[in-house]
Amino acid sequence: MRFFEDIAVGEKHSFGSYPVTREEVLDFARKYDPQPFHLSDEAAAATHFGRLAASGWHVCAMAMAMLVEHMKAFEQASLGSPGLDELRWQRPVHPGDMLRCETEVLAARPSASRPEMGLVKSRMTVFNQDDVAVTTFVSNAMIATRPAG
Template identity: 35%
Template sequence: MLYYEDLTTGRRFQTASHTLSEDEIIAFASQFDPQPFHTDPQAAKTSVFDGLAASGWHTSSLTMRLITASELKDVANGLIGMGIRDMRWPRPTRAGDTLRAEVEVLGQKPSTSQPGFGVVQLRWTTLNQHDDIAMQLETSIWVARRPVTTTEPA
């Protein structure tokens, strides 16, 4: 298990990678973000993206999947999000792009109202195969503190 005490400022985590196909991009967008530049390769050619682009929400969802399959899957009470700040997609994700994520611990603060928990600030960065940033955000998660163990005198 990873507890609050294990998520120290500066610690970094890496994920595996996933290569997106055109079919995946269209299927996700058809269900969750049905705009022509995400669902129709022909129409996308005349869009601001100059070709089919994955929805930013697809990139974000895939990032979550990669993170929950990484070492961070072992956070004691799960990855309980408290909010997101500064989410951005500086470039489109395309079919054939291979994405991976890096997570950096930015800081921690113990809870004053619930001493068994703390808040950990993280930066998620999703990179493509060229190490270009496809998505980045900052988030805070609610994390259990390591249980205090006591030993009884012999």
């Protein structure tokens, strides 16, 4: 198990491989972000996207899926997150893209009010197959401290 005390400011991780499929882009858009450029090739062609584009919220969900798989690999003692900062959708994501992630720990501090956890701030960058950053955000994670004894 990887606890708060095992995390160092400055550490970096590169992980994930997520194929963006047309079916998933359309399904997510129909359910959660039904804007025309997420639903129709013709509508997307008439915009700056040029072709069907995944919702930014979908890109965040794909990044989360990769992050959870990464955390499972070393059994991170995650207790959830109070939120994100600085979310930016920098480039469109299209069906056929392959996404991956990189993280860097920016800060880590014990919780002032909850001694059973620490707070970790990390920058997440999502890249496409051309190593172009498509999404960035700063995540705030609550990580369990190592149990006494």
